[in-house]
Amino acid sequence: MPSIFGPFLLLSGPQNRKTKMDIALSRGSQILAFNASSSVSAKSSRRSSLDITDTSWPAKGVGPSLSHLQTVVVQAEKRPTWLPGLEPPPYLDGTLAGDFGFDPLGLGEDxxxxxxxxxxxxxxxxxxxxxxxxxxxxxxxxxxxxxxxxxxxxxxxxxxxxxxxxxxxxxxxxxxxxxxxxxxxxxxxxxxxxxxxxxxxxxxxxxxxxxxxxxxxxxxxxxxxxxxxxxxxxxxxxxxxxxxxxxxxxxxxxxxxxxxxxxxxxxxxxxxxxxxxxxxxxxxxxxx
Missing domain, CATH: 1.10.3460.10 (Chlorophyll a/b binding protein domain)
Incomplete structure (x- = not known):
């Protein structure tokens, strides 16, 4: 509720402005702290349910690393397609000369x-x-x-x-x-x-x-x-x-x-x- 009514509390009058602003800020801090602790506990529970020995995951986290995601994004941006924004089929990975992801009939699936x-x-x-x-x-x-x-x-x-x-x-x-x-x-x-x-x-x-x-x-x-x-x-x-x-x-x-x-x-x-x-x-x- 402070995130909604906080701005209105500042307009309620000079005698209570400082007190009510302090209450809003303290409640907002409590909500943020609760959300942070909840996300940490959720991540911990997810990490415990995963097989850490799986080498396909990065050693420092349960998801792809930031550098890996940046590499994938850069490669996706650099690859042109015959229609901008179109996702090419998986079997056309860009390794062939002149591969712009054009195969509307799916002739190259085999x-x-x-x-x-x-x-x-x-x-x-x-x-x-x-x-x-x-x-x-x-x-x-x-x-x-x-x-x-x-x-x-x-x-x-x-x-x-x-x-x-x-x-x-x-x-x-x-x-x-x-x-x-x-x-x-x-x-x-x-x-x-x-x-x-x-x-x-x-x-x-x-x-x-x-x-x-x-x-x-x-x-x-x-x-x-x-x-x-x-x-x-x-x-x-x-x-x-x-x-x-x-x-x-x-x-x-x-x-x-x-x-x-x-x-x-x-x-x-x-x-x-x-x-x-x-x-x-x-x-x-x-x-x-």
């Missing part, structure tokens, strides 16, 4: 499946980066008139003089099948494809670093990230650019279906009238 999804995303990212670069370069050469090349989505139907379409398809299946088989075998048994005699004597030229990250003078001529286990920044940059490239490829697909033109053509048309030739007007015009 650890073995998660490893394969990581490799699949890595390969698709690299193909997407090659595809985006190839489409932009060839489209730029075509639009500027430097070379007579077909638009990218019609390039597959182009006939070549040096080989037929069927021959090119068979050669591509053989080569890609060989490479993908080697990649899968290295994924199942890391380091097995770097052994002598597994690649026509060219094993030292490839020098695989870890599954998904081959090296050597052929695939890593600049010698970047030779210590692949500590190359987290390089892995993060690659996967970020790869994800951006996959989104760009999706944009190219949509552009081709809607405008029936290449990305450079779409860019030139937009720059000719930026306020009236946008994606909104294009999509609205395609539906009419």
């Amino acid at each position: 650890p073995e499946s998660l490893k394969w999804y990581v490799q699949a995303e890595l390969v698709h990212s690299r193909f997407a980066m090659f595809g985006v670069a190839g489409i932009l370069v060839t489209d730029l050469l075509r639009v500027t008139g430097i070379s007579n090349l077909p638009v990218w989505y019609e390039a597959g139907a182009t006939k070549f003089d040096f080989a037929s379409t069927r021959t090119l398809l068979i050669v591509q299946l053989i080569l890609m099948g060989f490479v993908e088989t080697k990649r899968y075998m290295d994924f199942k048994n890391p380091g097995s494809q770097a052994k002598e005699g597994t690649f026509f004597g060219l094993e030292t030229a490839l020098e695989g670093l870890e599954p998904g990250y081959p090296g050597g003078p052929l695939l890593n001529p600049l010698g970047i990230a030779k210590d692949i286990t500590n190359a987290h920044d390089w892995k993060l940059k690659e996967i970020k650019n790869g994800r951006l490239a996959m989104v760009a490829m999706l944009g190219f697909f949509v552009q081709a279906c809607v405008t029936h033109a290449g990305p450079i053509d779409n860019l030139v048309e937009h720059l000719s009238d930026p306020w009236h030739k946008t994606i909104i007007q294009t999509l609205a015009g395609s539906g009419s």
Whole structure:
């Protein structure tokens, strides 16, 4: 009660102000002392019910130490997520490159499946980066008139003089099948494809670093990230650019279906009238 009526006691008059204030303060002190003793006794009873021999608890208390809590809080604050404030799933602990806690379908709950999804995303990212670069370069050469090349989505139907379409398809299946088989075998048994005699004597030229990250003078001529286990920044940059490239490829697909033109053509048309030739007007015009 003094905590509620204490301020009003000070306004009751000068003759009793000092006496009543002393009573309020003394009662408040008694309440605080009682609460402190109660909390101490409660802690003592809880401590007695715990197994002190359990090494998972700090030696100086029954709960986590202040330094431990500060470390956890700092780590939680430093880790970015795809949606700020979102708690990532427990199996995405931030150790993977590009892990921002995004898995709305729960595809990575199985650890073995998660490893394969990581490799699949890595390969698709690299193909997407090659595809985006190839489409932009060839489209730029075509639009500027430097070379007579077909638009990218019609390039597959182009006939070549040096080989037929069927021959090119068979050669591509053989080569890609060989490479993908080697990649899968290295994924199942890391380091097995770097052994002598597994690649026509060219094993030292490839020098695989870890599954998904081959090296050597052929695939890593600049010698970047030779210590692949500590190359987290390089892995993060690659996967970020790869994800951006996959989104760009999706944009190219949509552009081709809607405008029936290449990305450079779409860019030139937009720059000719930026306020009236946008994606909104294009999509609205395609539906009419």
